[in-house]
Amino acid sequence: MDILSTLITTNPLIDKWLSDNNGANLNMLIGLISNVVAVSVNQMLANAKIKEGDDGFTFDFSGVQGLPTSDSVTMTQTQILNAASNNVQQKNMQFQQMVAIANQSSLQGMLDSALADPGLVQSVGGGIGSFMRGMAGGR
Numbered sequence: 001m002d003i004l005s006t007l008i009t010t011n012p013l014i015d016k017w018l019s020d021n022n023g024a025n026l027n028m029l030i031g032l033i034s035n036v037v038a039v040s041v042n043q044m045l046a047n048a049k050i051k052e053g054d055d056g057f058t059f060d061f062s063g064v065q066g067l068p069t070s071d072s073v074t075m076t077q078t079q080i081l082n083a084a085s086n087n088v089q090q091k092n093m094q095f096q097q098m099v100a101i102a103n104q105s106s107l108q109g110m111l112d113s114a115l116a117d118p119g120l121v122q123s124v125g126g127g128i129g130s131f132m133r134g135m136a137g138g139r
Contacts, residue, residue, distance in 0.1 A: 017087045025083055032076045035068040 018026045050059050 017084055028080050035073045038068050039070055039073050
């Protein structure tokens with residue numbers, strides 16, 4: 001039972017999460033990375049202007065429209081975290097169900113084998129009877 005539990009818990013969930021929903025989670029992750037890069041480049045070049053001077057040129061990108069904002073990147077990150085959290089909770093519930101089924105099967109197997117041995121049942125019954133006689137007789 002411990003080996004089964006260890007095998008299930010050490011299985012990495014990220015590959016399952018990335019492949020879930022026909023790749024939608026992977027597309028969200030790629031979109032987040034793309035937005036982070038775009039916001040970073042935008043922030044880095046936001047104050048640049050095209051001006052010729054003695055020391056060279058500077059660039060102005062303030063007229064560029066449609067770049068993602070830090071809020072949209074944060075929203076995408078939140079969506080990814082929520083999807084990952086939901087997936088992890090679902091996998092943990094499945095793990096708990098598998099362990100419960102395995103434990104139930106294991107206990108049922110031990111009970112069946114104990115009941116199949118008449119000598120064991122008689123000795124347990126005799127032990128309980130002796131204990132009860134001792135309690136009733138005060139010995």
